[in-house]
Amino acid sequence: MQDFSIVEISKALAKKEFSSVELTQHYLDRINTHDSQLNSFITVTDELALEQAKAADERIRKGESGVLLGVPYAHKDIFCTSGVKTSCGSRMLDNFTAPYNANVTDLLNQAGAVMLGKTNMDEFAMGSSNETSFYGSVKNPWDTAYVPGGSSGGSASAVAARLAPIATGTDTGGSIRQPAALCGITGIKPSYGRVSRYGMIAFASSLDQGGSFARSSEDAAQLLQAIAGFDLRDSTSIDRPVPNFSADLDKPLKGLKIGLPKEYFAEGLDAEVEKVVQTAIKEYENLGAKVIEISLPNSKLSVPVYYVVAPAECSSNLSRYDGVRYGHRCKDPVNLDDLYFRSRGEGFGKEVKRRIMIGTYALSAGYYDAYYLKAQQIRRLISDDFTQAFKEVDVIMSPTSPSAAFKIGEKSDDPVTMYLSDIYTIAVNLAGLPGMSIPAGFVNSLPVGLQIIGSYWGEAQLLNVAHQFQQATDWHKQKPKGY
């Protein structure tokens, strides 16, 4: 049952081969059996899931249909869920029960999807390994000594281990694509503004974007379809029609122009990962695509720019946690300052503190121009590089991550080394473009991801390009032993 695709599940539910309650119970049992090793969930919502499954079965019985109706999913614990703990992986929100739903949660409820639980993540989505979570690190199901990537590591690990058929994620600098790559699954971050950020706990508002995880591009398209669309409650949501993301899946790739940025195949890339990615690109040539070398000359600046822009926005966003209205409050504060200092000091972990401090410094008097303004100017140059490239090519391909998964603990003491693991994903967020990662092979039995970058609003094309590869190969069908 756990190997069924969304489309297969949906057909089986309609034909009453099994009920949503049976399917949901099956997944809850799997979580119960396997998640003590993986730690991919912070909260498992058994009772609510079975209630939602029952309601979905009722809707199906009444003749309603819908591709996610009765389909279980795992929800990243960054999305507010009314009445359910929403921790964002932080001690600060360990006691926080969201008073309302995120737009994404509302849309999934309307679609009749069944929430299995809330998945583990790096604290406030700040991390690339899931080691910064207050709830402990998540393990990679391909080898539990390794990280699943981050920040949406719980969602990626759960889908890879077949503890959920699909999962939500968010991506600020690679937090969907990098864990998808490291866990051997498919993940898509749409164009900035495509998925509403309402009720999605903010980290860096000009970069954060929700998206989907699945085992195949076909399934990722279905989940993205359900959560995409304009929302008045998000001031940066784009009022633009959402196309049918599945309509073009079967389009042949003959004549597709693929750009390979030379800067993404340079120093720092693991040689074995490069081999896997080059083999995948050969496969695209077999499918009729044309490969063109391109240049994104400012791409090496994307990590430095990101580590000004993201911390600056984070220091501002996270100033709302004051121990007054919700979240952690220290014991017996002697005065207002003591309340702020200790509540925040105790509530935030080290990585979050580092980023708040970098952001505070970059925005402080006398440094604003040198850091924040400069970073925003280079952000424009990075974005212009892509605009230039897309005059020549339809999509851009690269490795998702410079290496396969690394060991738990390997990079956790060195922030800068950790930051460099997002070197190929960050520029996409700075420019606001859609990006995807699909399984392309293995290095030492650990999965390797191929990143596909599209131009603005090109999600349907990305999903098509990914789907055609998955029709010709079976990397996305490989699964970790024991699951």
Add this chain to the structure above:
Amino acid sequence: MSSLDNETVEKIAKLARLAINKEDASVYAEQLNGILQLVEQMDAVDTKGVLPMAHPQDLKQRLREDKVAESDQRQSFQKIAPKVEAGLYLVPKVIE
């Protein structure tokens, strides 16, 4: 750009209202300096005349009609607050 010493780290932490242990200040200083060193690569770029990009879509703020759109949810918001009394959020005494 300058390098941060422990004192500056403590000053930044104060601006950000973060309690940090004195003995952690030097660790933070080292790590923050590492990050700032990475960021310094920006200095080599000539950005004269480049328009800053605050946002991927260069959006303008959307305006809406000035009428009530949200309902009063004070009770559900107060329910999750650490300390409330008579519909008010409680903080330690500010004025003696």
